[in-house]
Amino acid sequence: QVQLQESGPGLVKPSETLSLTCSVSGGSINSYYWSWIRQPPGRRLEWIGHLYSTGSPKYNPSLKGRVTLSGDTSKNHFSLELTSVTAADAAVYYCARHLRFYTDGWASAFDIWGRGTFVTVSS
Amino acid sequence: DIQMTQSPSSLSASVGDRVTITCRASQSVTRFLNWYQHKSGEAPKLLISGASTLQTGVPSRFSGSGSGTEFTLTINSLHREDFATYFCQQSHGYPPTFGQGTKVEIK
Numbered sequence: 001q002v003q004l005q006e007s008g009p010g011l012v013k014p015s016e017t018l019s020l021t022c023s024v025s026g027g028s029i030n031s032y033y034w035s036w037i038r039q040p041p042g043r044r045l046e047w048i049g050h051l052y053s054t055g056s057p058k059y060n061p062s063l064k065g066r067v068t069l070s071g072d073t074s075k076n077h078f079s080l081e082l083t084s085v086t087a088a089d090a091a092v093y094y095c096a097r098h099l100r101f102y103t104d105g106w107a108s109a110f111d112i113w114g115r116g117t118f119v120t121v122s123s
Numbered sequence: 124d125i126q127m128t129q130s131p132s133s134l135s136a137s138v139g140d141r142v143t144i145t146c147r148a149s150q151s152v153t154r155f156l157n158w159y160q161h162k163s164g165e166a167p168k169l170l171i172s173g174a175s176t177l178q179t180g181v182p183s184r185f186s187g188s189g190s191g192t193e194f195t196l197t198i199n200s201l202h203r204e205d206f207a208t209y210f211c212q213q214s215h216g217y218p219p220t221f222g223q224g225t226k227v228e229i230k
Contacts, residue, residue: 004166043223044210044221044222044223044224045210045212045221046221047218047219047220047221058217060218061218062124062218094166094167096167101172103154103173103176104153104154105153105155107154107155107172107173107214108155108214108219109157109169109172109212109214110157110159110167110169110212111169111172111178112166112169113166113167113168114166115164115165115166116166
């Protein structure tokens with residue numbers, strides 16, 4: 001059974017870089033898409049981006065070039081870096097497997113999630 | 124981006140009740156609509172994909188319907204373990220976007 005676990009600092013200073021890692025157990029990160037999703041307090045979920053085990057990541061344009069996703073198949077984990085953080089970046093950050101499947105066209109769903117990790121932005 | 128709007132934002136119901144949650148998209152997402160259940164402190168769980176396909180292991184009291192811009196999630200005969208937040212998500216366009224969630228509380 002595939003399980004995901006987010007890890008990283010729970011507190012980041014304004015203007016600094018938020019770095020999180022998602023460790024995947026019970027399965028390989030190869031051959032799947034993997035996403036980061038966040039939920040600021042009181043707001044809806046926001047997709048940050050995804051990456052395939054090999055290949056170029058795809059990002060939400062709303063993050064305006066501040067985000068970088070990367071994967072490490074040797075450690076079976078993938079990571080998020082978000083630069084120049086502000087208070088608006090405080091959120092619960094989730095990693096999820098982004099399953100793509102064909103049904104009258106290419107669809108997708110986040111079929112496995114981590115429990116999330118809360119990141120505060122404060123000096 | 125495609126905007127997803129759920130209604131209601133919250134509801135109170137009793138064990139055994141039938142509950143219906145609506146999700147509307149700002150433009151057609153055909154049937155590329157997923158439903159999730161989220162309990163506080165736990166990982167969100169995918170319930171339904173493709174508007175109506177129940178995921179393996181999800182009880183049959185859950186059902187989804189709709190296409191285009193209007194979708195519903197129905198829980199027949201609410202169980203105690205169903206009290207949670209439910210949210211929809213479209214996968215028709217990038218970026219994937221989510222509804223604001225519907226919290227189902229015990230009356």
